[in-house]
Amino acid sequence: MAKNKGRVTGVNGNMVTVEFDGAISKNEVGYIHVGGTRLKSEVIRINGRTASLQVFEMTNGVAVGDSVEFSDEMLSVELGPGLLTQIYDGLQNPLPDLAAKCGFFLQRGVYLDPIPDRDWAFTPSVHVGDSVRPADAIGTVPEGLFTHQIMVPFSFADVPWTVVSIKEKGVYNVRDVIAVVKDPKGNERNLTMVFSWPVKKAITRYEERLRPDETMVTKVRIIDTFLPVAKGGTYCVPGPFGAGKTVLQHLTSRNADVDIVIIAACGERAGEVVEVLKEFPELIDPKTGRSLMERTIIICNTSSMPVAAREASVYTAVTMAEYYRQMGLDVLLLADSTSRWAQAMREMSGRLEEIPGEEAFPAYLESRIAEFYERAGKVRLRNGRVGSVTIGGTVSPAGGNFEEPVTQATLKVVGAFHGLSRERSDARKYPAIHPMESWSKYTGIIDDSKVEYARSILFRSNEINQMMKVVGEEGTSVDDYVIYQKGELLDSVYLQQNSFDPVDSAVLPERQEETFDVLFHILGSIYDLEDKKEVRLFFNEVRQKFLDWNNVEQKSERFGQLEEELTELYRSKAVGFDPVAEKLLSGGAR
Amino acid sequence: MMQKVYTKIESIVGNVITVRADGVKNGDLAIVTTSHGESYANVIKLDRDMVSLQVFSGAQGISTGDQVRFLGVPMRVSYSEDLLGRVFTGSGVPRDKGPALTENMIEIGGPSVNPAKRIIPRNMIRTGIPMIDVFNTLVESQKLPIFSVSGEPYNQLLARIAMQAEVDLIILGGMGLKYDDYLFFKDTLEKSGAMSRTIMFIHTASDPTVECMLVPDMALAVAERFAIDGKKVLVLLTDMTNFADAMKEMAITMDQVPSNRGYPGDLYSSLASRYEKAVDFEGAGSVTILAVTTMPGDDVTHPVPDNTGYITEGQYYLKGGRIEPFGSLSRLKQQVNKDTRDDHRALMDGMIKLYSAYKESLEKKSMGFQMSEWDDKLLKYGELFESKLMDLSVNIPLEQALDLGWEILAECFEPNETGLKSDLILSRWPKKVS
Ligand SMILES: Nc1ncnc2c1ncn2[C@@H]1O[C@H](COP(=O)(O)OP(=O)(O)OP(=O)(O)O)[C@@H](O)[C@H]1O
């Protein structure tokens, strides 16, 4: 079938209008010919014989009359072994290869093969005559840490396909034909290790969706203990600029207890990606003993790269996440920042002269955000395995005010909200997650009722602090002052965590349990302290000891010593337990 | 096919004119000839044979019968050593008495650097200002604005950092600059002998708005080339709020739907594409950008400072003649402050936490509450901190500033009140001299 053609009739920023013949479809890819280069674009609106295309490149030099060639394919990514460790732009262009070819600067119109051209050791898992369906494995190749399943393309019709031929165990190029299958009507198709999938469509080749009920450990205390995230769940991190969204995501990308991490740097600073890019290959994942890069894919469409490709980048990322999920793996997608993606939609909507909604965002903003987060989930595959995609997105609200369309639309659909606060980051209280305004619907690593108890102290401490601002310290009772100090202690030794300290930056669940247990005893105790000065001095000492304890390795001898010293210290003034705390302790629950 | 002349201007709105023409490319440059003289213009939109251009010198006085001649090339700037010591307008026309430069023309607003080709910034830029060196270290290739209320000495601060920084080249981009401020920069640079390694692109408050929008691209295109040729370049941009306002004016002219207080929806992308030109090239030079962003109504949530904060690698918040510890941030500081001195990071964090506690005590005091012993300690600390470290007249090297920090702490607190790690206190806490 001949590809359709067209001619440019107008240019407005990165939107180009094209008059075409024949039939084209929405989201189809078209290429605009400018001089010797082809600019990749996507059809986003069709009106009679005129199509509006968003161009994934800068449009200078485009003229009316330039020819356009449509591809008859939707905007897609290539899926196959070799994706891990790669660094792509929003359209899956491999950036290091591009650098090798073009040097310092990105060059428009250069599109390279995203799948590394290499051989893999293939082991078949089906025989001639077997019946397979889309997403069923026909064999495997070892990809770094993982056994990469080579699957029947997801886009094939959902009917039984019969294996006509399959290559025996051996080494083949990623693009070699390794199997032939035929549908019930006898139509044969060749299979290689690679196939493509349209990015804007969710991959739903699984048996059923499951409830996200397992904590995804991040090694950040305030998250795992107080505001947990679940495997297959969704969460968002809104916060004003500089509050620590990116630092938190980078930390999570290193420490999260998942198989694969996909980092989507969407419309943010290039420098931040470079940190990941240069550091990850050097960092050893304690869980696997291998370089962190081996479990990582980076999709990077930074703020000065073309805005339409930014819009596509989050879809590119989530499609790859779903692909690895289909192998029964737990995948975490971190998108920074979803607001830049929303802004990309807004820019395009403006050029299309659509009726603007709030703050000029398009009316479909909410549904697009919901659709995106819906692609997260824990699923049981047809082979019984379980895999998950967890999505964490940062939000960059204008003016740091959460009452804006992107934050609000996101809050409606996510399962946990880690709101960063300007006051906390100004005071260098990191991670600056607001402990009281944030929430999570998932279960964490520590007994709920104990966490609730600690949380209630935090709330009361905060109330007392507010009170003190009105009546002064002199108008506050010693008992209240103790609660205030307890809350402050909880904040400084548990909620705050030094991301740049080699020990404190990542705390294993076992250690969190141990630390929390001691803290809970301290918070639950009643103390014999004369006056506020004595209270303050006592809590200063406890805090100092606790922080020192936080900063030593759990395996070290010093760890046990400090724990003992700390216990001795608080017991020296303790005269019993608050009844509520006592009950929780004797409940034996943990 | 060369340089066809069009003489029928269909419409004139704001600084944008529309002509009917064929074969014109998006972004191309044109010359508009009127009875008052010539002006450059560039193509910003195409709709069949209707070509919209923004006229650099403004559309005032343009008549529908004036001539438009397309040059078939996009906006460019000359690049050579001859630029040094020279002053140009936003469209690259000499402002000084020197000759026009037309050699070796390079495109402005070019593509961005491939992230895979970037390196992690690693060199501290010393300024002698403790609020910068200790608390928010400036790093080579950083992009950092000074957020300022109008009336603050932001241009003085900009000039002071520029003079103190060890760079090969300074490029000053002035946008809506007051003529006095332009003269101030010129004088300062000349006096210090830095003029011969300075290039200026100056748009003053009385020049046409469109030229204001070109200043960052001109300055940065030149900076980028010098950096590729191995030079450490410092780009000073003042005032980016004027740049954003010029964009707003253009967006309104083009009937774009505003997103926030009249600013166009692509404000973020437009600012980012400029700021992201800051870079450290492996095996070559670097571009560092220091910009001024005045905050209308001292409001950080105003769209211009707000979008800027989301793009840059921190900001210096200038208020009351001082760099405020709150609101100020250098995001690259952790790349360099691990290698300065072992106490740098901890002291930086600890002192700021205490300063924030001081602010709370101050608030309580202003409400007339009884001050506890702890409050009194904090009050003393806050005053010492402000006078000895925050005052902009202080000019001392980093190491001295750190020592001073410890002295201030020891003068006010017991070691365990500082929240600093015990081993650090053991090694750094000043011995009591009694
Ligand atoms: N957990 C942390 N520990 C120590 N410092 C931190 C922490 N989080 C943030 N910071 C400091 O704050 C700076 C800004 O953090 P970050 O870049 O994560 O902000 P952000 O919320 O992503 O901002 P933006 O929206 O502008 O991208 C960091 O460079 C670092 O100096």
Ligand SMILES: [Mg+2]
């Ligand atoms: Mg960020």
